[in-house]
Amino acid sequence: MRYEAPDTLEAAIGFLATDTGLSKVLAGGTDVLVQMHSDVLEPEVIVDIKKIAELRQVTSDDGSWRFGAAVTGKELMDHEAFNAAWPGVMDGVRLIGSVQVRGRATVGGNLCNASPAADSVPPMIAAGAVAALFGPDGKREVPVEDVITGPGQTCLKDGEIVVSFVLPKRPPRSGDAYLRFTPRTEMDIAVVGCGVNLTLDSDGLCIDARVSLGAVAARPLLVADAASALIGTSVDEAAMEALAAAASAACAPIDDKRGTIEYRTEVAGVLAQRAAAIALERAKS
Amino acid sequence: MSKQYVVATVNGDETELLCDATQTLLDVLRDELDLTGTKEGCGTGDCGACSVTVDGVLVCSCLMLGVEAHGKSIETIEGMATGEDLHPLQQKFIDHVALQCGICTPGLLVASKALLEENPDPTEEEIRYWLAGNLCRCTGYHKVVEAVQDAAREMRG
Numbered sequence: 001m002r003y004e005a006p007d008t009l010e011a012a013i014g015f016l017a018t019d020t021g022l023s024k025v026l027a028g029g030t031d032v033l034v035q036m037h038s039d040v041l042e043p044e045v046i047v048d049i050k051k052i053a054e055l056r057q058v059t060s061d062d063g064s065w066r067f068g069a070a071v072t073g074k075e076l077m078d079h080e081a082f083n084a085a086w087p088g089v090m091d092g093v094r095l096i097g098s099v100q101v102r103g104r105a106t107v108g109g110n111l112c113n114a115s116p117a118a119d120s121v122p123p124m125i126a127a128g129a130v131a132a133l134f135g136p137d138g139k140r141e142v143p144v145e146d147v148i149t150g151p152g153q154t155c156l157k158d159g160e161i162v163v164s165f166v167l168p169k170r171p172p173r174s175g176d177a178y179l180r181f182t183p184r185t186e187m188d189i190a191v192v193g194c195g196v197n198l199t200l201d202s203d204g205l206c207i208d209a210r211v212s213l214g215a216v217a218a219r220p221l222l223v224a225d226a227a228s229a230l231i232g233t234s235v236d237e238a239a240m241e242a243l244a245a246a247a248s249a250a251c252a253p254i255d256d257k258r259g260t261i262e263y264r265t266e267v268a269g270v271l272a273q274r275a276a277a278i279a280l281e282r283a284k285s
Numbered sequence: 286m287s288k289q290y291v292v293a294t295v296n297g298d299e300t301e302l303l304c305d306a307t308q309t310l311l312d313v314l315r316d317e318l319d320l321t322g323t324k325e326g327c328g329t330g331d332c333g334a335c336s337v338t339v340d341g342v343l344v345c346s347c348l349m350l351g352v353e354a355h356g357k358s359i360e361t362i363e364g365m366a367t368g369e370d371l372h373p374l375q376q377k378f379i380d381h382v383a384l385q386c387g388i389c390t391p392g393l394l395v396a397s398k399a400l401l402e403e404n405p406d407p408t409e410e411e412i413r414y415w416l417a418g419n420l421c422r423c424t425g426y427h428k429v430v431e432a433v434q435d436a437a438r439e440m441r442g
Contacts, residue, residue: 003289003352004307031349034329046306048353074342097397098418101330103342104349112314185419187331239387 005048009134009163011141017033017049017136017159025049027070028104030035030097047193054163055108063169069108069131069162071118077102086167087246087282088176088195092123094197095180098187108162114148117190117215121148123178125196125212125222129167135160145212145222173200175282179275180214181267188216191259194247194271198230204284206230211243211272216251216264223250226272235280243276244269293354295320296364313333313351314361321363322391325419333419336392336399337361343399345418362391365398374398374436381432385423393419398432405441409434414430 006012016023021044026032029143033147035041049055053153055068058079065085073093076082083090091116096105096119110120111131125145133140136159144165147154156162177198182188211226233239253264288303295318304313314320314337314393318426326334327346335346336358365372374397376401377383393416398405400415407415414429 001306002287003350004353026353027351028348029350030330030345030348033350036307037309037328037347047352048350072342097330098333098342099399099415100333100336100345100418101348102345103339186414209287 001042002045003020003048004045005051007051007053008156009052009054012047012049012052012161013134013136013159015045016161017140018045021045023047025112027055027106027109028072028100028101028107029109031109047085049161057164060085065159065167066132066164066165067107069111070106071108073097073102073105073107074099074224076107085170086123086127088122088178088197088279089120089123089127089129091166091178092120093181094192094205095119095178103260107165111147112145112154112156112162114150114152114154114219115189116148116217116219117193118148118150119178119180120222121216121220122193122195122214123197124165124167124195125220126165126176126197126210128197128210129164129165132163133160134163139163145220148219159228169198173185173202173283174198174208175279177273177275177278177282177285178281179278182270188259192216192264192267192271193220194268194275196230196272196275196282197233197277198276200280200283204234206233206235206239211247211276213250213272215258216253218252218270221250223247226250230276235276240273240276243272247272258259289352289355290354291352292369293356294358296360302351304338306350306352308351310337310348310349310351310354311337311346312361313354314346314359316349320361320363324374324388324391326388326392331418331420332392332393333388333396333416334389336395336419338395340397341402343396343401353399358394365394371400371409373439374401374433377436377439378433381428383420383424383428383432389419393421393429397429397436400433401437401440405437406431 055070061285180193326332
């Protein structure tokens with residue numbers, strides 16, 4: 001196995017495009033190294049993308065935010081202004097692994113590992129984040145909800161990498177939140193995860209919302225019906241009931257050791273209500 | 286397989302080595318540098334026995350390649366005491382009997398030191414959350430938490 005650590009995107013794509021064997025992108029490595037260790041993955045070349053400046057920056061421009069795909073969870077947690085702007089995204093980032101894992105793991109890697117239960121993905125979907133990709137055919141942008149296509153599968157083409165994420169400027173009175181259900185509060189994998197992002201008008205009516213679910217289908221979901229249940233309401237009890245029903249209706253989970261189909265479907269509705277209540281509180285404060 | 290030249294600062298000493306691209310930082314520390322205080326528990330980032338700091342950031346050395354350490358400063362359990370003088374955390378782990386078999390202890394100490402550098406006065410809850418990535422299968426965590434609190438008190442003076 002060869003290790004390459006290029007400092008430009010073009011060079012990285014060059015290494016990934018070589019057809020000598022499997023090439024693998026290395027960001028935080030917290031999934032890739034485990035796969036290599038267990039011989040699930042035996043790459044010919046590892047391309048470390050952490051030396052590429054563009055992938056390591058967090059910047060804000062007139063209210064919108066861009067952060068590089070190789071920025072670590074810890075670096076985001078230490079970024080006060082980003083935490084203040086997107087607390088719900090950070091709810092998800094804070095839940096990834098342990099302190100040790102967050103010292104290395106990246107949101108880009110969490111997305112590209114393509115687990116249906118990845119904790120940073122539902123809040124990024126709810127946030128309306130867009131992934132900027134770069135590959136042999138040039139640049140393109142893909143909404144985060146369209147990146148994962150199934151367990152371990154993404155829409156990325158051969159040699160293509162995620163460069164950065166853009167989060168849109170937030171209107172006033174906006175709030176977001178992410179909750180996951182796990183038996184243990186730390187170091188566990190979501191039984192269900194739910195992200196809610198909403199905006200209120202000056203009268204307290206919800207004028208925009210995005211709701212996402214993790215671990216209840218083959219990929220994290222953007223649930224339009226759940227958002228519709230909130231829009232036009234004051235997020236009152238009736239809206240919360242409709243939200244829970246829509247969230248549960250969107251579930252297509254599997255039975256496994258973490259939870260049954262029935263249980264996940266039920267919990268998705270409850271978590272959606274709780275996440276919406278936190279997002280509402282944040283929108284008002 | 287070609288070996289790669291790596292220069293890193295390990296516990297304050299500039300260290301040169303040749304390492305294979307497949308070796309983890311944990312492999313390099315233990316097998317190339319004979320720094321066997323850092324333990325391998327799970328090899329998958331779940332247990333924290335291999336905790337070290339890289340440029341001050343707490344990480345699992347099993348989840349990082351040795352070649353990635355090039356140009357970085359690595360701190361391991363071997364760098365914790367000053368000569369014969371134990372670090373306050375090490376002394377308090379002994380005083381509180383916060384260990385039995387000891388496999389998790391280097392990782393717990395390195396992780397606790399990183400905590401106190403970021404937060405010199407952590408609550409019990411903050412200690413428990415911070416150490417959630419360090420598993421102990423014999424003593425449990427109560428004495429560890431007490432030892433960390435006691436060390437933190439002493440270090441604050």
